[in-house]
Amino acid sequence: MSLTLPPSSPASITILGAGLMGRLLGVELARRGHRIELHDAAGPRAEGSAARVAAAMLAPLAESAVTEPGVVRMGQHALARWPGLIAQLPAPVYFQQEGTLILWHRQDASEAAWLARKLVQTQAAIPELPAPEAVDGARLAQLDPGMAGRFHQGLYLPGEGQLDNRQLLDALLQGLEQLGARLHWHSARTPADFRPGTPGQPDLLLDCRGLGARADWRVLRGVRGEVVRLHAPGVALARPTRLVHPRYPIYIAPKQDHVFVIGATEIESDDLSPASVRSTLELLSAAYAVHPGFAEARILELGTQCRPTLPDNLPAVRAVRPRVLEVNGLYRHGFMIAPALLDVVLELLEAGQSPLARRFDLRVEEAAPACTS
Template identity: 45%
Template sequence: MRQQQIAVIGAGITGLTQALWLQRQGHQISLFERGSDRLDHHCSHVGAGMLAPYCELSEAETDIAHWGAAALTLWQRVVPTLARPVHMSCAGTLVVAHHQDRAGSNHLAERVDHAGFGEHQRWLQRDELRELEPELADRFAEGLYLAPEGEIDPRSLLPALVETLRQDGAMLHFATEVEDQASGQITVQGQRHAFDWVLDCRGLAAREQMPDLRGVRGEIMTLHTREVRLNRPIRMMHPRYPLYIVPRPNHRFVVGATSIESDSLRPATVRSALELLSAAYALHPALAEAEIVEMNTQCRPTFPDHLPRITQQDHLLRINGLYRHGYLLSPLLAETVATLIRDQRPPAEMARLWQPL
């Protein structure tokens, strides 16, 4: 296949994975990002990085689990090939609930079974739970274990993706706003530039062109303590939103996230901080002595059906609506677009994601 000149707009997880997959297919990538290369300004910076296709079934539909399971395999293949080390772990997820929230874990187990993934879950009684997570066994009599599931640390992944692109010859333009995009063409500082393909991965900034895209606000915090040891992400059943506590390198624990129908980026509220911290404390009282390292707010780019979408207008592709699954699903979307560009048609099994204009 002839090498194509491809412009990718946006260096969030969507744009970076699209760029990587296409670069590895032999194309010349030009990446345009209006923020700086610190990559601390966007939704992807704030995401928890959970790769939990089955746990997500408490809210999501079955396709998300199928796609997420396929994407998890892609991450496992790609991460070891990146230019820098990335923290990724696939030790499964443990779901625990206090008595009043137990219906939530039962509902999740039923959903997983009903969707045909029953072989990936197992109820654990206290002794088995103690083997997996010794520090939780005195607080919970049982847990639901889901595997294979995992998590990836955005703070090591995003710079590793950028560095890999840079080393392999991509042209990276940070602090560069794309003013307009069209089929095979972008405008930067009033100048038009031609490409074979343009990929619009601007997240919520694409709302003008995608009027049914909305923001779903999420607040999330990072704690630090040497007093707690968890071996894998813990999903705490919570009456209002899916809540994870994710152990990260250097004694950090990510606790999140809220899910609120709002596109406000105002700082996190006291109520949300109280809820997240109460959940953390209820999981493990030693977290009461942890330091609060960060508390962040961002809005997830979301379509009404909560599914991602690839919209094609000739040689302009808009890839958006990753909602709460940007980390979970982005490799699969990248693989889908790479197949389209290679074969001139999208893979049939991903037809549901496709929206020709």
């Protein structure tokens, strides 16, 4: 691979896209002594990034119901990596690793039984994952007193976690500034604007633009998500909670200071208009069904964003042009898999190959060799 960084001298690296992936790569490469220049079509608050709206749950076993084993392995890798990555940042970031609760109402027991079987199968296939625990009402009350008397059975997935997405994005921005990265906001650039490796140009270009790269990734599509951020002082949940439902399963992610991020929707659309009344009613009704204390909550924000998604719903890394590496397709798993993708890219840049990519079943597409006659 023609992307390998020089072993001793620092390289000049331009990154397109300052969402989660672009900021992570920028901070880590700048920390290793490279000169970083970053361009983003929006502003420093990551307004154009799906990462700003996400719940930032780190739940590889829970997500195994809707994704492949390679993504689950990425998620398990990331759970071990996030504390170290966060510890190096100049501002605090809320991080919790107290597991996930999965709950259901009696009428949804058949869907819950299917999910339980799926999670047991996944854990057997990937034994480094902690085993799911079936819990009764007494154990639920012990795990999360806020659920006492409300549900009488559930699943507990130990070891899963979450973080505060907006604190992380802000801390990464501060890290980039302190490390001397040159940041260009409201600067929509494409790989065609650069000639890496030529005089006056960067040595390498990393394209992390998500949906902004659709002209280069023709198969990219947007998958719309809608979330509600609530302030609910009357609700005390100890960990992310998921509600099994045949039509709109939801998650509730408790953040600091009684702020909750509630979401569920996945709509095959790149529409970025405000949240619909139907989606909002469904989210709020389902949250109220989990805990009636949400009736007195205050709505802080109704957010919408589109996740960059490839046809198989899996991430990909491409090196199809000289000195250009593209990372895309993080779909709904951005925070859960970003550290794994970070480490894959670092391996590619430093060694020209990535054992981690093979472990994660992550495809790394390279340019076809030139034909010779």
